[in-house]
Amino acid sequence: MKEDFYDILGISKGASAAEIKKAYRKKAIEFHPDKNPGDTKAEENFKKAAEAYEVLSDPNKKARYDQYGHQAFEGGGFGGGGMNMEDIFSQFGDIFGGAFGGGGGFSGFSGFGGGGGRRTVKGSNLRIRVKLTLEEIANGVEKKIKVKRKKQAQGTTYKTCATCNGVGQVTRIQNTILGRMQTSAPCSTCGGSGQIIDKKPANADAQGMLTTEDTVSIKIPAGVVDGMQLKVTGKGNDAPGNGIAGDLLVAIEELPHQSLQREGDNLHYDLYVSFSEAALGASKEIDTVTGKVRIKVEPGVQSGKILRLRNKGIPSINGYGTGDLLVHVNVWTPKSLSKEQKEFFEKMSTDDHFQPNPEKEDKSFFEKVKDMFS
Numbered sequence: 001m002k003e004d005f006y007d008i009l010g011i012s013k014g015a016s017a018a019e020i021k022k023a024y025r026k027k028a029i030e031f032h033p034d035k036n037p038g039d040t041k042a043e044e045n046f047k048k049a050a051e052a053y054e055v056l057s058d059p060n061k062k063a064r065y066d067q068y069g070h071q072a073f074e075g076g077g078f079g080g081g082g083m084n085m086e087d088i089f090s091q092f093g094d095i096f097g098g099a100f101g102g103g104g105g106f107s108g109f110s111g112f113g114g115g116g117g118r119r120t121v122k123g124s125n126l127r128i129r130v131k132l133t134l135e136e137i138a139n140g141v142e143k144k145i146k147v148k149r150k151k152q153a154q155g156t157t158y159k160t161c162a163t164c165n166g167v168g169q170v171t172r173i174q175n176t177i178l179g180r181m182q183t184s185a186p187c188s189t190c191g192g193s194g195q196i197i198d199k200k201p202a203n204a205d206a207q208g209m210l211t212t213e214d215t216v217s218i219k220i221p222a223g224v225v226d227g228m229q230l231k232v233t234g235k236g237n238d239a240p241g242n243g244i245a246g247d248l249l250v251a252i253e254e255l256p257h258q259s260l261q262r263e264g265d266n267l268h269y270d271l272y273v274s275f276s277e278a279a280l281g282a283s284k285e286i287d288t289v290t291g292k293v294r295i296k297v298e299p300g301v302q303s304g305k306i307l308r309l310r311n312k313g314i315p316s317i318n319g320y321g322t323g324d325l326l327v328h329v330n331v332w333t334p335k336s337l338s339k340e341q342k343e344f345f346e347k348m349s350t351d352d353h354f355q356p357n358p359e360k361e362d363k364s365f366f367e368k369v370k371d372m373f374s
Contacts, residue, residue: 005052121243138289140222156208223317265323303331
């Protein structure tokens with residue numbers, strides 16, 4: 001079972017934003033790779049703390065987590081379970097202050113060297129929402145989406161930052177009671193990249209960027225759920241100089257279906273039959289996510305009967321097979337009758353065939369519901 005985010009940071013559920021940040025900083029410093037070189041357990045705890053902070057520091061994610069727990073982010077939705085070290089320092093590097101020298105980095109990690117290496121600048125992420133039909137969710141789909149993103153303008157050139165001489169960090173030496181202490185911080189002139197703009201086109205912004213419209217192809221796997229977030233690497237905004245582009249974050253929105261209701265990987269369908277169809281049996285056409293299919297309704301079917309169509313639901317995003325389609329039979333009672341119809345039912349009201357006589361194998365409504373969820 002996945003560890004509780006509040007337990008990871010050692011705080012209560014009612015902790016304030018400031019308390020959450022303080023608790024994360026404490027854990028991050030405790031398990032920081034610079035402080036625990038080669039300790040894989042410390043590195044794992046470092047990542048856990050970052051994942052917990054990513055969720056609990058965001059009011060929307062925190063509200064979802066408080067209500068649904070880890071299930072709110074299953075299947076690759078929100079949360080930092082897939083974060084690597086570069087993600088963590090890119091998003092939360094400022095939380096370390098000067099505790100470890102350069103911008104929250106640590107020695108031995110490419111692009112964030114605490115020993116004075118140039119900082120790798122990453123462009124900002126973009127977020128879009130994609131609406132999907134139930135059929136697209138069931139079968140998987142590739143969407144081509146137009147995205148406005150910042151790209152480095154043609155003709156933009158950069159030169160070495162004079163403040164840090166291209167290192168990306170500024171080193172200061174201070175006299176303390178313990179002796180001379182050396183500290184490093186990202187260069188404020190170039191933001192740690194080691195480069196500043198030399199030349200740029202007149203229509204580019206201050207960072208040498210132009211806003212362009214790109215068509216991005218997004219492959220959406222079968223089984224995604226409403227609210228899930230997918231990441232398309234490198235399709236966010238470009239970074240100045242030799243930096244790397246940000247990511248495109250795709251939020252999934254599930255559109256309502258006309259006749260099918262989704263519950264996890266299972267689907268539900270309400271089938272209405274007449275008195276005569278219930279008594280005599282019928283062949284009925286119903287909707288599925290792969291097209292219409294015809295099913296047989298046996299003679300004497302009772303209202304509330306559930307017909308299970310195996311593997312006609314939604315594929316599991318985690319690869320656990322495919323859900324079922326549950327067809328709920330509803331016998332439709334006429335709201336008005338002709339004189340002849342009334343006479344017929346009055347005549348039949350005392351007939352043994354029309355008297356309720358549930359058999360032992362006929363389950364109650366509550367038993368059916370129990371079976372449905374078991």
